[in-house]
Amino acid sequence: RKEVEQDPGPFNVPEGATVAFNCTYSNSASQSFFWYRQDCRKEPKLLMSVYSSGNEDGRFTAQLNRASQYISLLIRDSKLSDSATYLCVKGAGGFKTIFGAGTRLFVKA
Amino acid sequence: SQTIHQWPATLVQPVGSPLSLECTVEGTSNPNLYWYRQAAGRGLQLLFYSVGIGQISSEVPQNLSASRPQDRQFILSSKKLLLSDSGFYLCAWSTGLSNQPQHFGDGTRLSIL
Numbered sequence: 334r335k336e337v338e339q340d341p342g343p344f345n346v347p348e349g350a351t352v353a354f355n356c357t358y359s360n361s362a363s364q365s366f367f368w369y370r371q372d373c374r375k376e377p378k379l380l381m382s383v384y385s386s387g388n389e390d391g392r393f394t395a396q397l398n399r400a401s402q403y404i405s406l407l408i409r410d411s412k413l414s415d416s417a418t419y420l421c422v423k424g425a426g427g428f429k430t431i432f433g434a435g436t437r438l439f440v441k442a
Numbered sequence: 443s444q445t446i447h448q449w450p451a452t453l454v455q456p457v458g459s460p461l462s463l464e465c466t467v468e469g470t471s472n473p474n475l476y477w478y479r480q481a482a483g484r485g486l487q488l489l490f491y492s493v494g495i496g497q498i499s500s501e502v503p504q505n506l507s508a509s510r511p512q513d514r515q516f517i518l519s520s521k522k523l524l525l526s527d528s529g530f531y532l533c534a535w536s537t538g539l540s541n542q543p544q545h546f547g548d549g550t551r552l553s554i555l
Contacts, residue, residue, distance in 0.1 A: 365541035376532055376546035377486070420485075424541045428474045428493060434485035 334359055336431045339421050343437040350411045354436045356421030357403045365424035368395055368406050370417045371435065377420055381406075411440045444469035448533045448547030456555050461506075461520040463550050465533030468514065473535040475516040476544060477508055480530040492516060493538070528554045 339356045346352045358366075365384060369377040381388065383404055387396035394407040408415055421433040448465045455461060467473050477489040488501045490508035498508050505524060509517045516533060530551050534544040 365543075367543050374530075374551070376549045379543045379545065382543055422543075426540075428536060428538075428540060428542075429488065429491060430544060431488075432486040 335433075336360060336425070337421055337423055337433040339419075339433040339436045341434060341436060343439055345439045345441065346411055348411055348413060348440055348442055350440075351407065351409045352411055352438065353405055353407045354419055354421075354438075355403055355405050356433055356436075358421075358423050359402065360423075360425075362426070363423045365430075366395075366397055366404050367422040367430070368393075368404075369420040369422055369432075371420055372417050377432075380419070408438075411438075413440050413442060416440045444535070444545070446533060446535055446545060446547040448550060450550060451548060452551045452553075454553045454555060455523050457525055458522050461518070461523050461527070461552070463518040463531055463533075463552075465516045465518075465547055466514055467516075467535045470514070470535070470537065472513060472538045474538060474544075475510060476534040476536075477516065477518050478532040478534065480532065482529070486532065490518070523554050525554050528552055 337358050367382050368380045370380045371377040381395045383395040383397050392409045396405045416439050418435040418437050420435045422430050425431045445468045476491045478486045480486050492498050492510045506520050532549045533547040536542045536544045
């Protein structure tokens, strides 16, 4: 089993929709979790850090469920510009992180 | 603010040729530095990371090597490239504290012919 698993998608949603991605992880000792966004042929960019029970940043909400070992990302009022691949990342102890393979999102007009 | 520079942006090399990719970070001291490779349509694979000058940890066996000659400089090298070395190479940095996010350079797209 991979340490970080994501549904690859793609998720196809209309503008204005709410969409949620889940990410499951193994090794419950992980202390830190992140969501990154990667546009086609570009580098990943940090979207949100998820350190405790979750946090919100504008239209984006991240939740962490330690008991079930998953984190989620909720995007409200989707915009065309939200189309990208979303990477779930967990700290692997110390200075390393493990990246999921990503979930592709397409937002259509 | 911190910035990370990676070059070249694109590289086309013949099989068997050497490789040198460079990455530098500005605006921070003692960063952790990382090299990743991303094959087309795939996730990121950690190749090397470094917590200090001259300290390199290798994650996967391969014909690549890494060096950190200065605090904010990280170099990825190969003596002889293979076709399988094609991919998108990304350099990243994080602070010296544990459990911190990483920040990526623009990446180098390497094609081996």
